[in-house]
Amino acid sequence: MTQAPESLNLSMNGVPERSLDRDCTTLSRHVLQQLQSFGPQAQDLSALMNRIALAGKLISRRLSHAGLMEGVLGFTGEVNVQGESVKKMDVYANDVFISVFKQSGLVCRLASEEMEKPYYIPENCPIGRYTLLYDPIDGSSNTDINLSLGSIFSIRQQEGEDLNGEAKDLLANGRNQIAAGYILYGPSTMLVYTIGKGVHSFTLDPSLGEFILTEENMRIPQHSPIYSVNEGNFWQWDESIREYIRYVHRTEGYTSRYSGAMVSDIHRILIQGGVFLYPGTLSKPDGKLRLLYETAPLAFLIEQAGGRATTGHMEILDVVPKKLHQRTPLIIGSPKDVAKVESFIQNGH
Ligand code: AHG
Ligand code: MN
Ligand code: MN
Numbered sequence: 001m002t003q004a005p006e007s008l009n010l011s012m013n014g015v016p017e018r019s020l021d022r023d024c025t026t027l028s029r030h031v032l033q034q035l036q037s038f039g040p041q042a043q044d045l046s047a048l049m050n051r052i053a054l055a056g057k058l059i060s061r062r063l064s065h066a067g068l069m070e071g072v073l074g075f076t077g078e079v080n081v082q083g084e085s086v087k088k089m090d091v092y093a094n095d096v097f098i099s100v101f102k103q104s105g106l107v108c109r110l111a112s113e114e115m116e117k118p119y120y121i122p123e124n125c126p127i128g129r130y131t132l133l134y135d136p137i138d139g140s141s142n143t144d145i146n147l148s149l150g151s152i153f154s155i156r157q158q159e160g161e162d163l164n165g166e167a168k169d170l171l172a173n174g175r176n177q178i179a180a181g182y183i184l185y186g187p188s189t190m191l192v193y194t195i196g197k198g199v200h201s202f203t204l205d206p207s208l209g210e211f212i213l214t215e216e217n218m219r220i221p222q223h224s225p226i227y228s229v230n231e232g233n234f235w236q237w238d239e240s241i242r243e244y245i246r247y248v249h250r251t252e253g254y255t256s257r258y259s260g261a262m263v264s265d266i267h268r269i270l271i272q273g274g275v276f277l278y279p280g281t282l283s284k285p286d287g288k289l290r291l292l293y294e295t296a297p298l299a300f301l302i303e304q305a306g307g308r309a310t311t312g313h314m315e316i317l318d319v320v321p322k323k324l325h326q327r328t329p330l331i332i333g334s335p336k337d338v339a340k341v342e343s344f345i346q347n348g349h
Pocket of ligand 1: 084135137138141230263
């Protein structure tokens with residue numbers, strides 16, 4: 001009897017290689033499998049993820065050639081709505097997401113931390129039922145030094161008509177996100193996403209130009225002694241956060257990892273466990289990170305993997321923003337480690 005082709009695929013040392021089926025599990029196919037449907041909603045979501053993947057490929061390509069091209073790295077000289085100096089890659093990546101959704105018929109509005117107001121794609125507006133919220137480049141300070149960067153995305157259903165362009169319906173909590181995830185530009189480019197049915201990671205195979213399934217139904221460890229925070233802000237924090245950091249310093253086994261790009265730090269924590277913190281500071285009481293483009297999408301994803309995300313006082317997914325670019329403090333990661341930080345904030349120990 002002949003064997004199935006994949007069972008013949010043995011590597012040099014006799015270990016079976018990844019099955020052909022898995023190698024053919026592209027992102028768009030995976031979304032359809034997750035939804036177990038070929039209906040219009042499933043087709044839309046699959047197409048949306050495919051476009052996000054295209055944005056990831058374009059950004060990844062530019063980053064990997066940055067040292068060989070003129071005009072890719074460095075600052076533009078502009079300051080964005082967040083009061084932060086804008087890098088050329090921030091602008092490029094912001095425009096990439098707009099470009100990939102033009103004429104998509106899917107997305108009528110895009111809101112990004114780099115744009116003061118949402119960007120409308122009028123030709124999509126009669127039919128585009130979705131809004132894309134995104135952080136085009138997360139960890140901008142790593143751009144010019146060839147270190148890890150990310151993009152963060154979130155998809156919401158558009159509620160109502162938004163005729164006056166105020167996007168008021170976006171001032172809602174994070175529980176109505178339809179999809180969220182990130183692209184990590186590291187040694188390889190990975191895309192990690194959730195549509196509320198677990199968390200799944202894909203790796204870009206540059207020879208195929210496709211994101212191929214790496215791991216399905218990722219689960220974050222309950223606890224790990226990894227903590228990730230910019231300790232340069234120590235004297236800017238509330239005493240309760242300082243007390244937590246003193247606790248990890250005097251407890252054997254804790255180790256610190258902080259890359260300057262939250263997507264990388266959270267990717268590590270998703271796989272190995274631990275906690276990432278960006279608490280409020282004296283100068284920025286709500287911290288640095290933006291709810292709609294950064295903390296809510298990552299909270300949705302990490303919760304789907306069995307983790308937690310809180311401001312220290314409430315779940316991130318319950319926070320209702322008063323304005324588009326609202327910031328929140330963030331404590332995110334393994335449930336036991338998040339609870340530990342929370343107990344310092346709420347009970348002082
Ligand atoms: P962005 O590049 O989108 O502004 O986000 C950077 C964020 C986050 O990725 C990172 O963890 C943090 O800011 C780093 O900020 P500090 O330099 O203040 O630690
Ligand atoms: Mn960011
Ligand atoms: Mn950014």
